[in-house]
Each structure stands twice: as C-alpha cells, then as structure tokens.
Amino acid sequence: MENDCSRFVQKCHKCQIHGDLIKVPPTEPNAMMSPWPFAAWGMYFIGPIEPDASNKHCFILVTKDYFTKWVEVASYSSVTKKVVTDFVRNNIICQFGIPESIITDNGANLNSHLMKEMCAQFQITHQNSTAY
Template sequence: MDTVEAKKILEEVHEGICGTHANGFTMARQIMIFGYYWSTMEGDCINYAKKCHKCQIYGDKIHVPPSPLHVMTSPWPFSMWGMDVIGPISPKASNGYRFIFVVIDYFTKWVEATSYANVTKSTVSKFLKKEIICRYGMLEKIILDNALNLNNSMIAEVYIQFKIKHHNSSPCRPKNEWRGGSGQ
C-alpha cells in the first residue's frame, strides 16, 4: 500500500463519512476491521490524530495546572454533613419563600433540602433537630463554605447546643483558574 492510499484511509476513518475523530489506537482498530493493514499503521494513526486541528481545538483538555486534591472523607454514614443556603431566589416561590436550605451527607451523598422565607438561627436549629438528628442520629461534623449566612455567632450557638464540630471548607482555586463573570 502506498502513502497516498494510506493517507486517504486515515482521512476517511478519522473525519470522513465513518469518522468520529477517534484517537490513534481506535483508528488503527477501525482500519483493521475495514480490512486494511500496513506495518506503520498504528504510529501513522497516532500521529494523524495528534495533528488533527479539530481534535486539538475541541478536545476535552484541562487548562489548569495540576494541584493536589484535598480529600474530605467521612468514616461512616450520616456523621459528617455539608450545609449551605441557596438564595435569595428571584422571583420568589409561589409560597413567598426565597431561600433553599440544603444539607448533604458526605458518605452517602444523601440530600435533605427545604425552602424558607428567611434562614435564621431558629430555622437552622429546628431543621437540624427534626430533619437530621431525629432521622439519622447525632452528627459529628458540619462543613460549610466561608459565606457569612451560616458562619456567625447565632448559628455557632446551634453547633454548641448539639455538640457539633464546625469546619469551613477551603476550596483550592489555582491562580490561573477562570472565575466566570464578564469574560475577564
């Protein structure tokens, strides 16, 4: 097989009628299924896929330098929960509520959520007591983001009342990470 015919086969398999812009190894397998083979086929397929402009532009690549992961694990179900408030939501719900209070178990990923007009110390206390402690048992830790809505002295009293350890999450954001917004 000459190089012109091999190039036509590579083009057709990679981006022609049967093309899926597959990687080099997959392309080589597809070419063999179609009944073609040459000694440098696998290397040619890999090089062709590496040089494909569309694959390079639209490929699923991470544009952030690698950083160490910060694992938060829970040793048993329902002992460590993440807690957050979503809102204010606009427009208000039909019942006038503007906030969604959410807690998620770190071990099972179980979610409990409810809506409120306002999230106060008493609503947090009642929710934790009724929906979490009474249903799943006493929790050991609550993890929050650093937002002020649940990080204040009034809510801290709830943690003291139920003897819950409070931790703030520390999201790792590399300096070059795009943060959204107006294209900056």
C-alpha cells in the same frame, strides 16, 4: 490510509487535547470525608430564586450527607440564624442522630453564635469550606 490518519491526528490540536489519556499515570485515591453514614454533613443556601414560590419562599437550604449522598432540603422566605439551627435540630439531629461534623460555607447565617452554641451543646465539629 492508516498512516495518513495517524499523521493527521498527530497534527490536529483538538485531537491531541481530547484524545484518550492512556499514558497518564494513575492518581492517588481520595480519602473519604466521612467514615460512616450521616457522620458528616455539608450545608449551604441556594438563592434568591426568581420568581418566588407561591408561598413567597425564595431561598433553599440544602444539606448533604458525604457518605451516602442523602440530601435534605427545605425552602424559606428569609435566611436567618434561627432557621439554620432549627433545620439542623429538626431535620438532621432528630432524624439521623448527632453528626460528627457539619461543613458550611462562610455565610454569616451558617456561622452564627446560635450555630456555634448548638454545635458545642451536641459536640459537633463545625468546619468551614474554602471560599469559591
């Protein structure tokens, strides 16, 4: 019976795909993106969200610390350059200190001249993530 089960599993395509990967060589460990807490933040917008909230907010700005995985979130009715820089100044810099780097997607509101000026003022490295 054990031999029959072994032969069946060897012929079963799903068993071969989803079976334990015992003989797979170990992978290289990934280097940490952040050397200490609150040094590197990721930032992106979610939205528009339907239906709108009661205060007509339909966009969510999300920032995440890469070391601690701490998340700061705020909702907005519109996505503007000023909203982004105010959020970074009030919710990141004033609460957690000046980060070493901020990583954003390629959105125009996240890569504005206001954002570049603020990063230059506080000596923050602004990086863009790769496109999905």
